[in-house]
Amino acid sequence: MSIDLDRSDNDAVAGLPGYREDATLLEVDDLRVEFHTRDGVARAVNGVNLRLAAGQTVAVVGESGSGKSVTAQAIMGILEEPPARVAGGEIRYRGVDLLKLSADQRRRIRANHIAMVFQDALSALNPVWTVGFQLSELFRTHRGMSRKDAKKRSIELLDMVRIPAAAQRVNEYPHQFSGGMRQRVMIAMALALDPKVLIADEPTTALDVTVQAQIMRLLAEIQAERHMGMILITHDLGVVADVADDITVMYAGRAVEQAGVGDTFATPAHPYTKALLRSIPRLDVKGQQLEVIAGLPPTLTDIPPGCAFAPRCTYAKDICRTEQPPLRTVADGRASACHFAKEVMTDV
Template sequence: KMAMVFQDALSSLNPVLTVGEQLGEMFTTHQGMSKKDSRIKAVELMERVRIPAAAERVKQYPHQFSGGMRQRVMIAMAMALEPALIIADEPTTALDVTVQAQVMDLLAELQREFNMGLILITHDLGVVADVADKIAVMYAGRIVETSPVHEIYKNPAHPYTKGLLQSIPRLDQKGQELYAIKGLPPNLLHIPPGCAFNPRCPMAQDICRTDVPPLAKVSPDRASACHFWKETLGE
């Protein structure tokens, strides 16, 4: 029902087993297929995620694949049993921009084809804009804002979200110094009292240092965990 694409494909794949053995294991273990039939299914999966010469490459080991191709193997493994939901944890980490786009396009295509849900965990807001319908922004292990994707880019309702968006380089702001959120992320063993973001927040006031803000509704489909979300939105 649920599968996961992990962040680092090289460390997630077994280095001493061929890619075909690892993909085939899904079918021998969960569907009782023979090794011969599972090898055929492995080749079909590799072809489905556009790995060239799949019939030959199914015999190769993970280190013989590029980073982008290894990530495609991970996606094929996640898709093997046609889950209802895939969780993709930073699936484009350490890939160049072109390969990132190819991997995300592949995930989006498979999502539409199999009508499955996709939870994308990422720090790359550019990737999110192209893929997500709804965004949940987290800080210190807690959701601080939820919103439909276009609304959050247009007018964020939490200072942390606003800081993240301001930190993205823009083509129309050449030569300007890139914005950075001040301070350091909190130690999760010693989260500050009140709002965890308060030591770094330009809007912080006394209440932020003592009271944890609830995730309050900003509109019917948006919520923000900020005492001053109205000011953040400019209301």
């Protein structure tokens, strides 16, 4: 479905400093985000790099607390500052450094260009308004549509996310929808203003397995149809294999491996990725014992020098405890932040 837009919000970006139509859709360079807490400064994101092209899906994976959601919130411009503080780096959308924009300019980019689907639709939707009203408000505020046109568009959107009987359900409240249907409503809201980048932060975790698969299929279809760039944050490596082109593995607030999904699964170039892959069941191996990654991630207020994974790494040598390995190219289209990436890749 295409949406006729009043382009005013969209055109706003073209006049911003650095804008280039042909620039990479989204680039994150050396992003750093810290939280000022009673226990000290928690370095939640410590130099993350990401690249996302139009039509591409990049999966972001990593243990709980590795900085996936904070990275997403920084890209969206929805970090609560304070306690959060963006301590460094750049986030460029079509060449425009978002971190240099005013709050109003960022608000226009949000929803119109970069939108997000959260894990918990119930808390993201307003319980006191009907779904149709919440969708219509987007069209009325951002596109200046009449009430009637906005409602018509809302029904079309609910249809697009395959909510049956959309014309009736548009008048219902969020609590009247099942978990899966509510997540579809949230996807409809995120897509309403035709964003070019969609960030989905564990969009299916709260749902049962069959519904998860349906929602993932829907997201993947819409992403392909609209040629959007999608950042998919997930714990589910099966989903990664199904829908993502590239993968970014995060550990202690850093990207430690980036590559095509096929390469990463076949020959991981970082010991942490290797351990993650070993910790999931494989359908093709019978009687396999799951490996648990021994040890814990570092405390973010006290990240040790050198490689943050060293205390848990079976490949660690002396240099790992003193020198932080930069994320660097280790093969065509593959990057790893490990001093011994080449050995890790060939050690199967």
